Amino acid sequence: SLSLLSIDLSITCVGRMVMMELNDTTVIMNLKKRFDQELIYTYIGSILISVNPYKLMNMYGTDIVLLYEGRGLHIFAIANLSYSTMMDAKKDQCIVISGESGSGKTEATKLILRYLTAIHHKRNVTQQILEATPLLESFGNAKTVRNDNSSRFGKYTQIYLEE
Numbered sequence: 001s002l003s004l005l006s007i008d009l010s011i012t013c014v015g016r017m018v019m020m021e022l023n024d025t026t027v028i029m030n031l032k033k034r035f036d037q038e039l040i041y042t043y044i045g046s047i048l049i050s051v052n053p054y055k056l057m058n059m060y061g062t063d064i065v066l067l068y069e070g071r072g073l074h075i076f077a078i079a080n081l082s083y084s085t086m087m088d089a090k091k092d093q094c095i096v097i098s099g100e101s102g103s104g105k106t107e108a109t110k111l112i113l114r115y116l117t118a119i120h121h122k123r124n125v126t127q128q129i130l131e132a133t134p135l136l137e138s139f140g141n142a143k144t145v146r147n148d149n150s151s152r153f154g155k156y157t158q159i160y161l162e163e
């Protein structure tokens with residue numbers, strides 16, 4: 001299952017490989033090839049595609065946050081791009097996370113919040129949002145055939161960051 005994180009839309013290449021033929025089959029085949037090598041993140045243009053690994057990946061620790069600093073094929077790169085663009089351009093940013101049930105939207109949201117917590121000096125606000133998540137989930141989540149912890153509601157999170 002796939003989840004899409006979008007900054008804007010343009011489709012040119014996947015990873016470092018320029019694809020001569022771009023269609024659903026070649027894109028899916030390339031995602032599968034990368035997934036088999038445990039590469040769960042892939043860019044298509046500026047859209048980051050994430051394939052749910054359904055297992056703990058050793059790629060989300062604080063050391064990794066610092067290592068990525070927003071670069072590379074990682075959910076943290078999207079978070080950092082939004083953060084640094086907001087700080088530099090002084091413009092609000094929006095991250096759209098979409099995908100079918102069980103594709104990893106909620107987990108991606110938590111990772112983005114965790115990243116912001118790690119890099120922004122006013123940490124407590126983001127930490128509070130993270131801590132509110134289990135409470136919201138206890139009211140609005142349910143087990144479904146697709147996902148043991150399925151959000152049965154849409155979620156819009158707005159974070160105000162002070163300089």
Ligand SMILES: Nc1ncnc2c1ncn2[C@@H]1O[C@H](COP(=O)(O)OP(=O)(O)OP(=O)(O)O)[C@@H](O)[C@H]1O
Nearest residue numbers: 054055056101102103104105106107147149150151
């Ligand atoms: N990056 C990840 N690494 C490891 N496991 C993950 C990751 N993303 C998701 N999962 C696993 O997949 C499960 C479903 O993910 P999640 O709840 O985020 O899906 P969702 O897209 O929000 O689904 P729904 O729309 O039903 O709420 C998680 O409980 C977790 O076990």
